[in-house]
Amino acid sequence: MRYRWNVGSLAWITHRITGIILTFYLIAHIFVLSHLKDPTAYNKIMAIMKNPLLKVGELILFAIILKHVFAGLRITLLELGISTKYQKTMAYIGAIAVALLWIIGAFYFLREVI
Amino acid sequence: MxxxxxxxxxxxxxxxxxxxxxxxxxxxxxxxxxxxxxxxxxxxxxxxxxxxxxxxxxxxxxxxxxxxxxxxxxxxxxxxxxxxxxxxxxxxxxxxxxxxxxxDMTLFFQKNDKVLPYLINEEPPPQRERIQSPEDQHKILESITCIMCGSCTTSCPVFWSDKEYLGPSALLKAYRFLFDTRDKATEQRLKAIAGQDGIWRCHSIFNCVEVCPKEIDITKHILKLKRLAIKKGFKGGQE
The missing domain is CATH 3.10.20.30 (Beta-grasp domain)
Structure with missing residues:
Protein backbone atom coordinates (compact mmCIF):
# COMPACT_ATOMS: atom_id res chain seq x y z
CA MET A 1 0.00 0.00 0.00
CA ARG A 2 1.42 3.36 -0.99
CA TYR A 3 0.51 6.43 0.97
CA ARG A 4 1.92 9.91 0.57
CA TRP A 5 4.53 10.91 3.14
CA ASN A 6 4.44 14.26 4.86
CA VAL A 7 6.64 16.07 7.37
CA GLY A 8 4.86 14.60 10.39
CA SER A 9 4.89 10.99 9.25
CA LEU A 10 8.54 11.19 8.13
CA ALA A 11 9.51 12.65 11.51
CA TRP A 12 7.61 9.83 13.20
CA ILE A 13 9.09 6.96 11.16
CA THR A 14 12.69 8.22 11.51
CA HIS A 15 12.12 8.64 15.25
CA ARG A 16 10.90 5.04 15.43
CA ILE A 17 13.69 3.55 13.29
CA THR A 18 16.46 5.44 15.10
CA GLY A 19 14.92 4.36 18.40
CA ILE A 20 14.99 0.68 17.43
CA ILE A 21 18.60 0.96 16.20
CA LEU A 22 19.63 2.67 19.45
CA THR A 23 18.00 -0.06 21.53
CA PHE A 24 20.07 -2.73 19.78
CA TYR A 25 23.15 -0.54 19.93
CA LEU A 26 22.79 -0.12 23.70
CA ILE A 27 22.58 -3.89 24.20
CA ALA A 28 25.73 -4.36 22.10
CA HIS A 29 27.42 -1.48 23.92
CA ILE A 30 26.75 -2.95 27.38
CA PHE A 31 27.88 -6.35 26.11
CA VAL A 32 31.23 -4.89 24.99
CA LEU A 33 31.65 -2.90 28.21
CA SER A 34 31.07 -6.02 30.29
CA HIS A 35 34.20 -7.54 28.73
CA LEU A 36 36.54 -4.70 29.77
CA LYS A 37 37.69 -6.56 32.85
CA ASP A 38 41.50 -6.25 32.74
CA PRO A 39 44.15 -4.22 30.84
CA THR A 40 44.79 -6.93 28.22
CA ALA A 41 41.13 -7.24 27.39
CA TYR A 42 40.85 -3.46 27.26
CA ASN A 43 43.79 -3.13 24.84
CA LYS A 44 42.43 -5.95 22.70
CA ILE A 45 39.01 -4.35 22.34
CA MET A 46 40.48 -0.91 21.74
CA ALA A 47 42.58 -2.38 18.93
CA ILE A 48 39.39 -3.73 17.32
CA MET A 49 37.77 -0.32 17.71
CA LYS A 50 40.50 1.23 15.52
CA ASN A 51 38.97 -0.47 12.48
CA PRO A 52 38.00 2.31 10.00
CA LEU A 53 34.68 0.59 9.35
CA LEU A 54 33.80 0.97 13.03
CA LYS A 55 34.83 4.63 12.86
CA VAL A 56 32.35 5.17 10.01
CA GLY A 57 29.82 3.29 12.11
CA GLU A 58 30.43 5.67 15.01
CA LEU A 59 29.77 8.67 12.73
CA ILE A 60 26.48 7.09 11.61
CA LEU A 61 25.63 6.33 15.25
CA PHE A 62 26.23 9.99 16.10
CA ALA A 63 23.78 11.07 13.39
CA ILE A 64 21.20 8.55 14.63
CA ILE A 65 21.48 9.79 18.23
CA LEU A 66 21.16 13.43 17.17
CA LYS A 67 18.12 12.65 15.02
CA HIS A 68 16.47 10.71 17.83
CA VAL A 69 17.15 13.47 20.38
CA PHE A 70 15.66 16.23 18.23
CA ALA A 71 12.64 14.14 17.19
CA GLY A 72 12.02 13.43 20.87
CA LEU A 73 12.34 17.12 21.75
CA ARG A 74 9.78 18.02 19.09
CA ILE A 75 7.25 15.51 20.41
CA THR A 76 7.89 16.56 24.03
CA LEU A 77 7.32 20.23 23.18
CA LEU A 78 4.09 19.34 21.37
CA GLU A 79 2.86 17.32 24.35
CA LEU A 80 3.76 20.16 26.71
CA GLY A 81 1.51 22.50 24.78
CA ILE A 82 3.57 24.23 22.07
CA SER A 83 1.06 24.92 19.29
CA THR A 84 0.76 22.23 16.62
CA LYS A 85 0.96 25.12 14.12
CA TYR A 86 4.72 24.89 14.56
CA GLN A 87 5.07 21.13 14.16
CA LYS A 88 6.55 21.42 10.65
CA THR A 89 8.80 24.35 11.57
CA MET A 90 10.07 22.38 14.56
CA ALA A 91 10.80 19.37 12.35
CA TYR A 92 12.77 21.57 9.93
CA ILE A 93 14.68 23.29 12.74
CA GLY A 94 15.43 19.86 14.19
CA ALA A 95 16.76 18.63 10.84
CA ILE A 96 18.99 21.70 10.50
CA ALA A 97 20.25 21.29 14.08
CA VAL A 98 21.02 17.61 13.43
CA ALA A 99 22.97 18.49 10.27
CA LEU A 100 24.93 21.34 11.91
CA LEU A 101 25.80 19.44 15.08
CA TRP A 102 26.76 16.39 13.05
CA ILE A 103 29.12 18.39 10.83
CA ILE A 104 30.76 20.04 13.87
CA GLY A 105 30.99 16.71 15.71
CA ALA A 106 32.31 14.86 12.68
CA PHE A 107 34.96 17.54 12.16
CA TYR A 108 36.40 17.14 15.67
CA PHE A 109 35.99 13.36 15.53
CA LEU A 110 37.88 13.04 12.25
CA ARG A 111 40.59 15.46 13.43
CA GLU A 112 41.15 13.18 16.42
CA VAL A 113 41.18 10.01 14.32
CA ILE A 114 43.17 10.99 11.26
CA MET B 1 -10.34 25.45 -20.68
CA ASP B 104 -17.35 -1.06 4.89
CA MET B 105 -17.43 1.75 7.48
CA THR B 106 -18.91 -0.40 10.29
CA LEU B 107 -15.65 -0.51 12.25
CA PHE B 108 -15.26 3.25 11.90
CA PHE B 109 -18.71 3.92 13.35
CA GLN B 110 -18.21 1.33 16.11
CA LYS B 111 -15.22 3.37 17.32
CA ASN B 112 -17.44 6.40 17.35
CA ASP B 113 -20.00 4.65 19.56
CA LYS B 114 -17.29 3.69 22.07
CA VAL B 115 -16.67 7.32 23.08
CA LEU B 116 -20.34 7.93 24.03
CA PRO B 117 -21.16 10.46 21.31
CA TYR B 118 -24.12 12.08 23.08
CA LEU B 119 -24.67 14.67 25.79
CA ILE B 120 -24.72 13.24 29.32
CA ASN B 121 -26.21 15.54 31.95
CA GLU B 122 -28.25 14.13 34.81
CA GLU B 123 -29.46 17.54 35.99
CA PRO B 124 -33.13 18.20 35.21
CA PRO B 125 -33.35 20.17 31.98
CA PRO B 126 -34.40 23.82 32.21
CA GLN B 127 -37.71 24.91 30.73
CA ARG B 128 -36.10 25.59 27.39
CA GLU B 129 -32.75 24.39 25.96
CA ARG B 130 -29.53 24.12 27.97
CA ILE B 131 -27.86 27.47 27.33
CA GLN B 132 -24.27 27.69 26.14
CA SER B 133 -22.38 30.99 25.97
CA PRO B 134 -20.64 31.95 22.69
CA GLU B 135 -17.26 31.65 24.46
CA ASP B 136 -18.03 28.09 25.54
CA GLN B 137 -19.23 27.31 22.04
CA HIS B 138 -15.92 28.53 20.60
CA LYS B 139 -14.03 25.99 22.72
CA ILE B 140 -15.56 23.12 20.76
CA LEU B 141 -16.36 24.89 17.48
CA GLU B 142 -13.51 23.34 15.51
CA SER B 143 -14.34 19.80 16.61
CA ILE B 144 -18.02 20.26 15.77
CA THR B 145 -17.22 20.86 12.08
CA CYS B 146 -16.27 17.17 11.66
CA ILE B 147 -18.36 15.48 8.97
CA MET B 148 -17.22 11.93 9.83
CA CYS B 149 -16.00 11.07 6.34
CA GLY B 150 -13.39 8.66 7.72
CA SER B 151 -10.42 10.25 5.94
CA CYS B 152 -8.48 10.83 9.16
CA THR B 153 -8.87 7.45 10.84
CA THR B 154 -8.01 5.57 7.64
CA SER B 155 -4.94 7.75 7.07
CA CYS B 156 -3.53 6.96 10.52
CA PRO B 157 -0.58 4.50 10.52
CA VAL B 158 -1.50 3.45 14.06
CA PHE B 159 -4.98 2.46 12.88
CA TRP B 160 -3.49 0.58 9.88
CA SER B 161 -1.55 -1.65 12.22
CA ASP B 162 -4.03 -1.85 15.11
CA LYS B 163 -7.73 -1.97 14.40
CA GLU B 164 -8.47 -1.73 18.14
CA TYR B 165 -7.22 1.88 18.23
CA LEU B 166 -10.08 4.36 18.55
CA GLY B 167 -8.61 6.60 15.86
CA PRO B 168 -8.55 10.37 15.35
CA SER B 169 -12.21 10.72 14.40
CA ALA B 170 -13.59 9.06 17.55
CA LEU B 171 -11.11 10.92 19.78
CA LEU B 172 -12.17 14.21 18.21
CA LYS B 173 -15.75 13.30 19.03
CA ALA B 174 -14.69 12.57 22.61
CA TYR B 175 -13.10 16.03 22.75
CA ARG B 176 -16.30 17.60 21.45
CA PHE B 177 -18.20 16.31 24.51
CA LEU B 178 -15.43 16.47 27.12
CA PHE B 179 -14.92 20.18 26.50
CA ASP B 180 -18.63 20.89 26.18
CA THR B 181 -19.55 22.87 29.31
CA ARG B 182 -23.03 21.35 29.38
CA ASP B 183 -21.71 17.80 29.61
CA LYS B 184 -21.14 16.30 33.05
CA ALA B 185 -19.75 12.83 32.33
CA THR B 186 -16.04 13.74 32.37
CA GLU B 187 -14.97 10.69 34.41
CA GLN B 188 -16.93 8.25 32.29
CA ARG B 189 -15.58 9.77 29.06
CA LEU B 190 -11.96 9.79 30.21
CA LYS B 191 -12.34 6.14 31.16
CA ALA B 192 -13.53 5.39 27.64
CA ILE B 193 -10.59 7.11 25.91
CA ALA B 194 -7.65 6.75 28.30
CA GLY B 195 -7.30 2.98 28.00
CA GLN B 196 -4.63 1.20 26.00
CA ASP B 197 -6.51 1.71 22.71
CA GLY B 198 -7.21 5.39 23.31
CA ILE B 199 -5.33 8.69 23.40
CA TRP B 200 -1.94 7.23 24.37
CA ARG B 201 -1.71 5.35 21.10
CA CYS B 202 -1.62 8.64 19.18
CA HIS B 203 2.01 9.35 18.24
CA SER B 204 1.43 12.83 16.76
CA ILE B 205 2.06 11.68 13.21
CA PHE B 206 -0.19 14.42 11.77
CA ASN B 207 -1.47 12.28 8.87
CA CYS B 208 -5.02 13.00 10.02
CA VAL B 209 -4.42 16.76 10.02
CA GLU B 210 -2.98 16.59 6.51
CA VAL B 211 -6.11 14.92 5.10
CA CYS B 212 -9.00 16.50 6.99
CA PRO B 213 -11.30 18.09 4.38
CA LYS B 214 -12.61 20.48 7.06
CA GLU B 215 -9.04 21.44 8.01
CA ILE B 216 -9.49 20.44 11.65
CA ASP B 217 -6.23 20.25 13.60
CA ILE B 218 -7.12 16.85 15.08
CA THR B 219 -3.71 16.24 16.67
CA LYS B 220 -4.08 19.49 18.62
CA HIS B 221 -7.34 18.19 20.07
CA ILE B 222 -5.88 14.79 20.98
CA LEU B 223 -2.92 16.51 22.67
CA LYS B 224 -5.38 18.57 24.72
CA LEU B 225 -7.16 15.36 25.73
CA LYS B 226 -3.83 13.89 26.82
CA ARG B 227 -3.09 16.95 28.96
CA LEU B 228 -6.58 16.78 30.51
CA ALA B 229 -6.11 13.09 31.33
CA ILE B 230 -2.71 13.77 32.92
CA LYS B 231 -4.09 16.66 34.99
CA LYS B 232 -6.94 14.47 36.24
CA GLY B 233 -4.49 11.67 36.98
CA PHE B 234 -2.23 13.87 39.10
CA LYS B 235 -5.13 15.23 41.07
CA GLY B 236 -6.46 11.75 41.75
CA GLY B 237 -9.36 12.20 39.38
CA GLN B 238 -10.48 15.46 41.00
CA GLU B 239 -11.32 18.62 39.07
Whole structure:
Protein backbone atom coordinates (compact mmCIF):
# COMPACT_ATOMS: atom_id res chain seq x y z
CA MET A 1 0.00 0.00 0.00
CA ARG A 2 1.42 3.36 -0.99
CA TYR A 3 0.51 6.43 0.97
CA ARG A 4 1.92 9.91 0.57
CA TRP A 5 4.53 10.91 3.14
CA ASN A 6 4.44 14.26 4.86
CA VAL A 7 6.64 16.07 7.37
CA GLY A 8 4.86 14.60 10.39
CA SER A 9 4.89 10.99 9.25
CA LEU A 10 8.54 11.19 8.13
CA ALA A 11 9.51 12.65 11.51
CA TRP A 12 7.61 9.83 13.20
CA ILE A 13 9.09 6.96 11.16
CA THR A 14 12.69 8.22 11.51
CA HIS A 15 12.12 8.64 15.25
CA ARG A 16 10.90 5.04 15.43
CA ILE A 17 13.69 3.55 13.29
CA THR A 18 16.46 5.44 15.10
CA GLY A 19 14.92 4.36 18.40
CA ILE A 20 14.99 0.68 17.43
CA ILE A 21 18.60 0.96 16.20
CA LEU A 22 19.63 2.67 19.45
CA THR A 23 18.00 -0.06 21.53
CA PHE A 24 20.07 -2.73 19.78
CA TYR A 25 23.15 -0.54 19.93
CA LEU A 26 22.79 -0.12 23.70
CA ILE A 27 22.58 -3.89 24.20
CA ALA A 28 25.73 -4.36 22.10
CA HIS A 29 27.42 -1.48 23.92
CA ILE A 30 26.75 -2.95 27.38
CA PHE A 31 27.88 -6.35 26.11
CA VAL A 32 31.23 -4.89 24.99
CA LEU A 33 31.65 -2.90 28.21
CA SER A 34 31.07 -6.02 30.29
CA HIS A 35 34.20 -7.54 28.73
CA LEU A 36 36.54 -4.70 29.77
CA LYS A 37 37.69 -6.56 32.85
CA ASP A 38 41.50 -6.25 32.74
CA PRO A 39 44.15 -4.22 30.84
CA THR A 40 44.79 -6.93 28.22
CA ALA A 41 41.13 -7.24 27.39
CA TYR A 42 40.85 -3.46 27.26
CA ASN A 43 43.79 -3.13 24.84
CA LYS A 44 42.43 -5.95 22.70
CA ILE A 45 39.01 -4.35 22.34
CA MET A 46 40.48 -0.91 21.74
CA ALA A 47 42.58 -2.38 18.93
CA ILE A 48 39.39 -3.73 17.32
CA MET A 49 37.77 -0.32 17.71
CA LYS A 50 40.50 1.23 15.52
CA ASN A 51 38.97 -0.47 12.48
CA PRO A 52 38.00 2.31 10.00
CA LEU A 53 34.68 0.59 9.35
CA LEU A 54 33.80 0.97 13.03
CA LYS A 55 34.83 4.63 12.86
CA VAL A 56 32.35 5.17 10.01
CA GLY A 57 29.82 3.29 12.11
CA GLU A 58 30.43 5.67 15.01
CA LEU A 59 29.77 8.67 12.73
CA ILE A 60 26.48 7.09 11.61
CA LEU A 61 25.63 6.33 15.25
CA PHE A 62 26.23 9.99 16.10
CA ALA A 63 23.78 11.07 13.39
CA ILE A 64 21.20 8.55 14.63
CA ILE A 65 21.48 9.79 18.23
CA LEU A 66 21.16 13.43 17.17
CA LYS A 67 18.12 12.65 15.02
CA HIS A 68 16.47 10.71 17.83
CA VAL A 69 17.15 13.47 20.38
CA PHE A 70 15.66 16.23 18.23
CA ALA A 71 12.64 14.14 17.19
CA GLY A 72 12.02 13.43 20.87
CA LEU A 73 12.34 17.12 21.75
CA ARG A 74 9.78 18.02 19.09
CA ILE A 75 7.25 15.51 20.41
CA THR A 76 7.89 16.56 24.03
CA LEU A 77 7.32 20.23 23.18
CA LEU A 78 4.09 19.34 21.37
CA GLU A 79 2.86 17.32 24.35
CA LEU A 80 3.76 20.16 26.71
CA GLY A 81 1.51 22.50 24.78
CA ILE A 82 3.57 24.23 22.07
CA SER A 83 1.06 24.92 19.29
CA THR A 84 0.76 22.23 16.62
CA LYS A 85 0.96 25.12 14.12
CA TYR A 86 4.72 24.89 14.56
CA GLN A 87 5.07 21.13 14.16
CA LYS A 88 6.55 21.42 10.65
CA THR A 89 8.80 24.35 11.57
CA MET A 90 10.07 22.38 14.56
CA ALA A 91 10.80 19.37 12.35
CA TYR A 92 12.77 21.57 9.93
CA ILE A 93 14.68 23.29 12.74
CA GLY A 94 15.43 19.86 14.19
CA ALA A 95 16.76 18.63 10.84
CA ILE A 96 18.99 21.70 10.50
CA ALA A 97 20.25 21.29 14.08
CA VAL A 98 21.02 17.61 13.43
CA ALA A 99 22.97 18.49 10.27
CA LEU A 100 24.93 21.34 11.91
CA LEU A 101 25.80 19.44 15.08
CA TRP A 102 26.76 16.39 13.05
CA ILE A 103 29.12 18.39 10.83
CA ILE A 104 30.76 20.04 13.87
CA GLY A 105 30.99 16.71 15.71
CA ALA A 106 32.31 14.86 12.68
CA PHE A 107 34.96 17.54 12.16
CA TYR A 108 36.40 17.14 15.67
CA PHE A 109 35.99 13.36 15.53
CA LEU A 110 37.88 13.04 12.25
CA ARG A 111 40.59 15.46 13.43
CA GLU A 112 41.15 13.18 16.42
CA VAL A 113 41.18 10.01 14.32
CA ILE A 114 43.17 10.99 11.26
CA MET B 1 -10.34 25.45 -20.68
CA UNK B 2 -10.73 21.70 -20.68
CA UNK B 3 -8.16 18.96 -20.67
CA UNK B 4 -7.99 15.18 -20.87
CA UNK B 5 -7.26 13.36 -17.63
CA UNK B 6 -6.47 9.70 -17.16
CA UNK B 7 -8.36 8.18 -14.25
CA UNK B 8 -6.60 5.08 -12.94
CA UNK B 9 -9.13 3.43 -10.68
CA UNK B 10 -8.54 0.44 -8.44
CA UNK B 11 -11.49 -1.87 -9.00
CA UNK B 12 -12.66 -4.51 -6.56
CA UNK B 13 -15.22 -6.86 -8.05
CA UNK B 14 -15.96 -9.75 -5.69
CA UNK B 15 -17.75 -11.79 -8.38
CA UNK B 16 -15.10 -11.51 -11.09
CA UNK B 17 -11.63 -12.88 -11.62
CA UNK B 18 -9.23 -11.38 -10.83
CA UNK B 19 -11.00 -9.72 -7.92
CA UNK B 20 -8.85 -6.58 -8.04
CA UNK B 21 -7.62 -4.78 -11.13
CA UNK B 22 -6.68 -1.30 -12.27
CA UNK B 23 -8.92 0.29 -14.91
CA UNK B 24 -8.00 3.36 -16.95
CA UNK B 25 -10.43 5.93 -18.30
CA UNK B 26 -9.74 9.06 -20.37
CA UNK B 27 -12.07 11.88 -19.38
CA UNK B 28 -12.28 15.46 -20.66
CA UNK B 29 -12.84 17.89 -17.81
CA UNK B 30 -12.66 21.64 -17.51
CA UNK B 31 -10.65 23.36 -14.80
CA UNK B 32 -13.70 24.02 -12.64
CA UNK B 33 -14.64 20.35 -12.40
CA UNK B 34 -13.77 18.01 -9.57
CA UNK B 35 -12.68 14.39 -9.31
CA UNK B 36 -16.27 13.48 -8.49
CA UNK B 37 -17.44 15.00 -11.79
CA UNK B 38 -14.94 12.76 -13.57
CA UNK B 39 -16.20 9.68 -11.72
CA UNK B 40 -19.81 10.53 -12.55
CA UNK B 41 -18.89 11.00 -16.21
CA UNK B 42 -17.18 7.62 -16.26
CA UNK B 43 -20.16 5.92 -14.63
CA UNK B 44 -22.66 7.59 -16.97
CA UNK B 45 -20.85 7.30 -20.30
CA UNK B 46 -18.15 4.62 -20.09
CA UNK B 47 -18.61 1.97 -17.40
CA UNK B 48 -21.86 1.75 -15.48
CA UNK B 49 -20.46 -0.92 -13.17
CA UNK B 50 -18.07 1.53 -11.49
CA UNK B 51 -19.23 1.90 -7.88
CA UNK B 52 -18.57 4.76 -5.49
CA UNK B 53 -20.42 6.59 -2.74
CA UNK B 54 -21.62 10.12 -3.25
CA UNK B 55 -24.42 12.18 -1.85
CA UNK B 56 -24.33 15.95 -1.43
CA UNK B 57 -21.34 16.61 -3.72
CA UNK B 58 -20.53 19.79 -1.79
CA UNK B 59 -18.22 18.64 0.99
CA UNK B 60 -20.88 18.37 3.65
CA UNK B 61 -21.95 14.72 3.85
CA UNK B 62 -18.52 13.08 3.71
CA UNK B 63 -19.65 10.15 1.56
CA UNK B 64 -17.09 10.44 -1.24
CA UNK B 65 -13.90 10.17 0.82
CA UNK B 66 -11.35 8.12 -1.12
CA UNK B 67 -7.62 7.89 -1.67
CA UNK B 68 -6.71 10.18 -4.54
CA UNK B 69 -3.08 10.23 -5.67
CA UNK B 70 -1.90 8.63 -2.44
CA UNK B 71 -3.82 10.87 -0.07
CA UNK B 72 -7.30 10.60 1.46
CA UNK B 73 -9.63 13.38 0.35
CA UNK B 74 -13.20 14.11 -0.69
CA UNK B 75 -13.68 13.58 -4.42
CA UNK B 76 -16.20 16.42 -4.45
CA UNK B 77 -13.72 18.86 -2.96
CA UNK B 78 -10.70 18.06 -5.11
CA UNK B 79 -10.40 20.09 -8.30
CA UNK B 80 -8.84 18.16 -11.17
CA UNK B 81 -6.75 21.19 -12.16
CA UNK B 82 -4.81 20.83 -8.90
CA UNK B 83 -3.83 17.26 -9.79
CA UNK B 84 -1.42 15.82 -12.36
CA UNK B 85 -2.80 14.42 -15.63
CA UNK B 86 -2.87 10.89 -14.25
CA UNK B 87 -5.27 10.62 -11.33
CA UNK B 88 -4.96 7.46 -9.25
CA UNK B 89 -8.03 6.58 -7.22
CA UNK B 90 -8.27 3.89 -4.55
CA UNK B 91 -10.76 3.19 -1.76
CA UNK B 92 -9.96 4.42 1.76
CA UNK B 93 -7.05 2.38 3.12
CA UNK B 94 -7.31 -0.33 5.81
CA UNK B 95 -11.09 -0.78 5.82
CA UNK B 96 -12.65 -3.83 4.11
CA UNK B 97 -13.74 -3.05 0.55
CA UNK B 98 -17.26 -3.97 -0.51
CA UNK B 99 -17.03 -3.00 -4.18
CA UNK B 100 -14.67 -0.71 -6.12
CA UNK B 101 -14.41 2.49 -4.07
CA UNK B 102 -17.02 1.58 -1.47
CA UNK B 103 -15.63 0.48 1.89
CA ASP B 104 -17.35 -1.06 4.89
CA MET B 105 -17.43 1.75 7.48
CA THR B 106 -18.91 -0.40 10.29
CA LEU B 107 -15.65 -0.51 12.25
CA PHE B 108 -15.26 3.25 11.90
CA PHE B 109 -18.71 3.92 13.35
CA GLN B 110 -18.21 1.33 16.11
CA LYS B 111 -15.22 3.37 17.32
CA ASN B 112 -17.44 6.40 17.35
CA ASP B 113 -20.00 4.65 19.56
CA LYS B 114 -17.29 3.69 22.07
CA VAL B 115 -16.67 7.32 23.08
CA LEU B 116 -20.34 7.93 24.03
CA PRO B 117 -21.16 10.46 21.31
CA TYR B 118 -24.12 12.08 23.08
CA LEU B 119 -24.67 14.67 25.79
CA ILE B 120 -24.72 13.24 29.32
CA ASN B 121 -26.21 15.54 31.95
CA GLU B 122 -28.25 14.13 34.81
CA GLU B 123 -29.46 17.54 35.99
CA PRO B 124 -33.13 18.20 35.21
CA PRO B 125 -33.35 20.17 31.98
CA PRO B 126 -34.40 23.82 32.21
CA GLN B 127 -37.71 24.91 30.73
CA ARG B 128 -36.10 25.59 27.39
CA GLU B 129 -32.75 24.39 25.96
CA ARG B 130 -29.53 24.12 27.97
CA ILE B 131 -27.86 27.47 27.33
CA GLN B 132 -24.27 27.69 26.14
CA SER B 133 -22.38 30.99 25.97
CA PRO B 134 -20.64 31.95 22.69
CA GLU B 135 -17.26 31.65 24.46
CA ASP B 136 -18.03 28.09 25.54
CA GLN B 137 -19.23 27.31 22.04
CA HIS B 138 -15.92 28.53 20.60
CA LYS B 139 -14.03 25.99 22.72
CA ILE B 140 -15.56 23.12 20.76
CA LEU B 141 -16.36 24.89 17.48
CA GLU B 142 -13.51 23.34 15.51
CA SER B 143 -14.34 19.80 16.61
CA ILE B 144 -18.02 20.26 15.77
CA THR B 145 -17.22 20.86 12.08
CA CYS B 146 -16.27 17.17 11.66
CA ILE B 147 -18.36 15.48 8.97
CA MET B 148 -17.22 11.93 9.83
CA CYS B 149 -16.00 11.07 6.34
CA GLY B 150 -13.39 8.66 7.72
CA SER B 151 -10.42 10.25 5.94
CA CYS B 152 -8.48 10.83 9.16
CA THR B 153 -8.87 7.45 10.84
CA THR B 154 -8.01 5.57 7.64
CA SER B 155 -4.94 7.75 7.07
CA CYS B 156 -3.53 6.96 10.52
CA PRO B 157 -0.58 4.50 10.52
CA VAL B 158 -1.50 3.45 14.06
CA PHE B 159 -4.98 2.46 12.88
CA TRP B 160 -3.49 0.58 9.88
CA SER B 161 -1.55 -1.65 12.22
CA ASP B 162 -4.03 -1.85 15.11
CA LYS B 163 -7.73 -1.97 14.40
CA GLU B 164 -8.47 -1.73 18.14
CA TYR B 165 -7.22 1.88 18.23
CA LEU B 166 -10.08 4.36 18.55
CA GLY B 167 -8.61 6.60 15.86
CA PRO B 168 -8.55 10.37 15.35
CA SER B 169 -12.21 10.72 14.40
CA ALA B 170 -13.59 9.06 17.55
CA LEU B 171 -11.11 10.92 19.78
CA LEU B 172 -12.17 14.21 18.21
CA LYS B 173 -15.75 13.30 19.03
CA ALA B 174 -14.69 12.57 22.61
CA TYR B 175 -13.10 16.03 22.75
CA ARG B 176 -16.30 17.60 21.45
CA PHE B 177 -18.20 16.31 24.51
CA LEU B 178 -15.43 16.47 27.12
CA PHE B 179 -14.92 20.18 26.50
CA ASP B 180 -18.63 20.89 26.18
CA THR B 181 -19.55 22.87 29.31
CA ARG B 182 -23.03 21.35 29.38
CA ASP B 183 -21.71 17.80 29.61
CA LYS B 184 -21.14 16.30 33.05
CA ALA B 185 -19.75 12.83 32.33
CA THR B 186 -16.04 13.74 32.37
CA GLU B 187 -14.97 10.69 34.41
CA GLN B 188 -16.93 8.25 32.29
CA ARG B 189 -15.58 9.77 29.06
CA LEU B 190 -11.96 9.79 30.21
CA LYS B 191 -12.34 6.14 31.16
CA ALA B 192 -13.53 5.39 27.64
CA ILE B 193 -10.59 7.11 25.91
CA ALA B 194 -7.65 6.75 28.30
CA GLY B 195 -7.30 2.98 28.00
CA GLN B 196 -4.63 1.20 26.00
CA ASP B 197 -6.51 1.71 22.71
CA GLY B 198 -7.21 5.39 23.31
CA ILE B 199 -5.33 8.69 23.40
CA TRP B 200 -1.94 7.23 24.37
CA ARG B 201 -1.71 5.35 21.10
CA CYS B 202 -1.62 8.64 19.18
CA HIS B 203 2.01 9.35 18.24
CA SER B 204 1.43 12.83 16.76
CA ILE B 205 2.06 11.68 13.21
CA PHE B 206 -0.19 14.42 11.77
CA ASN B 207 -1.47 12.28 8.87
CA CYS B 208 -5.02 13.00 10.02
CA VAL B 209 -4.42 16.76 10.02
CA GLU B 210 -2.98 16.59 6.51
CA VAL B 211 -6.11 14.92 5.10
CA CYS B 212 -9.00 16.50 6.99
CA PRO B 213 -11.30 18.09 4.38
CA LYS B 214 -12.61 20.48 7.06
CA GLU B 215 -9.04 21.44 8.01
CA ILE B 216 -9.49 20.44 11.65
CA ASP B 217 -6.23 20.25 13.60
CA ILE B 218 -7.12 16.85 15.08
CA THR B 219 -3.71 16.24 16.67
CA LYS B 220 -4.08 19.49 18.62
CA HIS B 221 -7.34 18.19 20.07
CA ILE B 222 -5.88 14.79 20.98
CA LEU B 223 -2.92 16.51 22.67
CA LYS B 224 -5.38 18.57 24.72
CA LEU B 225 -7.16 15.36 25.73
CA LYS B 226 -3.83 13.89 26.82
CA ARG B 227 -3.09 16.95 28.96
CA LEU B 228 -6.58 16.78 30.51
CA ALA B 229 -6.11 13.09 31.33
CA ILE B 230 -2.71 13.77 32.92
CA LYS B 231 -4.09 16.66 34.99
CA LYS B 232 -6.94 14.47 36.24
CA GLY B 233 -4.49 11.67 36.98
CA PHE B 234 -2.23 13.87 39.10
CA LYS B 235 -5.13 15.23 41.07
CA GLY B 236 -6.46 11.75 41.75
CA GLY B 237 -9.36 12.20 39.38
CA GLN B 238 -10.48 15.46 41.00
CA GLU B 239 -11.32 18.62 39.07
Missing amino acids: SKYYTFKIKRYLPNEKPITRWDEFRVKLNNMERVLDGLIKIKETMDGTLTFRKSCAHGVCGSCAMKINGKNRLACQTLVKDLPEIIEIEPLPSLPVIKDLVV
